[in-house]
Amino acid sequence: MMKIKTPKKGRVKRELDKRAPKLVETGKKxxxxxxxxTSGTLNSVLSEIYHLKKGGAVRFTRKNDNIRPFESGGETSLEFFSLKTDCSIFVYGSHSKKRPNNLVIGRMYDHHVYDLVEVGVENFKSIESFTYDKKIAPRVGSKPFIAFVGEGFENVDELKHLKEVLLDLLRGKVVENINLAGLDRAYVCTAISSNKVYLTHCALRLKKSGTVVPRMELVEVGPSMDLVVRRHRLPNEGLRKEAMKTAKDQPKKKVKNVSSDAIQGTIGKIYIPDQKVGEMALPNKAKGVKRERREAKNKDANEHASKKQKEESE
Structure with missing residues (x-):
């Protein structure tokens, strides 16, 4: 049996914990x-994908002859590179007579291949081929809008799968809040047919609309290309269940002296100690106490005088 080595140093443990699968993914490299x-077109596609993902991507420019997706044993190097670079999604480009300008996009789970989508690139236009005002050029690292246009993304299985993979590839880091002024780009994916998708990258230009929310215009800044779906491989059921695992509902901790009622809602009991009023210390110069004593003294004097007058009259 193989011996499993566990890390002994805290630094190594923390690094392994960072690379371990998480219940909630924050971002994918x-x-x-x-x-x-490869071809010149495919090299330009890979370069511009790296430019769009700058800060969240790692690129290897050397040729890899032992990587063959969709083949048994041809994914070992992919899993090794994923473990080495801590990347959860990959883009692999290759060119052959049978599959020209071939692009394979895949996702990893625990540094093992999860699923694959193979597309062919057609009608590619680079960023340099578009003319526009450079002031509206999207900033590096900004969050994008992603729009999917067409019924094929809901009805065709291949396009459904491609939609999931493109979302993970393009969306970047997951955030809860975002400033409207920081939105300056959009990816538009249009389903042309059952196996072809038109992908383009646009900049957002804010215009006055007469309301608080500005009007937005799309300016195509590139790159743009047609993606023709060729092959795709869904994850097996066991791996899907493992990857889609969520945290179990933790039982609520019982709170003392608190109960719930269907009518009154939450009812709580509050402990109040006995108040010993007789032992409370009163201030020495209490005006109210002096006035009460004076009034009581005058009352006793009046009663005594009236009683004395009554006795003398008798």
């Missing part, structure tokens, strides 16, 4: 690499 043979 992208690994960009290429096969033995």
């Amino acid at each position: 992208t690994l960009i690499l290429q096969g033995t043979k």
